[in-house]
Amino acid sequence: MDTRKNLKTQVSIAEAMKQLDENNRFATVMKHGTMSVEIYQPIGHDPQIPHTQDELYVIISGTDNFYNNGITKPFQAGDVLFVPAGIEHRFENFSDDFKTWVIFYGEDGGEEKGK
Numbered sequence: 001m002d003t004r005k006n007l008k009t010q011v012s013i014a015e016a017m018k019q020l021d022e023n024n025r026f027a028t029v030m031k032h033g034t035m036s037v038e039i040y041q042p043i044g045h046d047p048q049i050p051h052t053q054d055e056l057y058v059i060i061s062g063t064d065n066f067y068n069n070g071i072t073k074p075f076q077a078g079d080v081l082f083v084p085a086g087i088e089h090r091f092e093n094f095s096d097d098f099k100t101w102v103i104f105y106g107e108d109g110g111e112e113k114g115k
Contacts (some may be wrong), residue, residue: 007032013039013060017099026102034106041099046091052108057081062098066091085110 011029016039019027030037034053039060057066059079066075068089075081075091083089085108091098 011037013099017041034104036104038102038104039099040102042091042094046094048090050086050088051083051104052085053104054085054106054110055083056103056105057083058101058103060099060101062095062100064092064094064098084112 008030016027016029019029020039020041022043025042026038026040028036028038040057057080059075059077059081061077063076064074065072066081066089068081068083069087072092085106091100
């Protein structure tokens with residue numbers, strides 16, 4: 001039996017946002033193998049800790065600063081940000097309309113572990 005028949009292959013921002021509420025500021029909206037896609041919209045501050053997988057952020061809306069491994073840079077809607085597994089990172093001073101797709105992928109420890 002082909003399990004890909006029920007594989008989710010598309011999700012809209014509106015559909016993803018319906019999964020968020022005041023107590024849950026991120027939601028997994030798609031998953032396949034090691035890859036997962038989340039929507040993330042923190043309020044006030046970003047309480048993230050380093051993750052075990054490599055990740056990409058695709059900024060949906062909002063602006064301000066992204067701290068990534070000791071370096072802080074501005075971001076805006078449409079930007080793509082990469083964070084290797086295990087690296088300290090967070091969004092800082094972000095606007096109230098900030099939201100992003102988060103894409104985790106690869107094995108624990110990141111694709112470059114052991115190199």
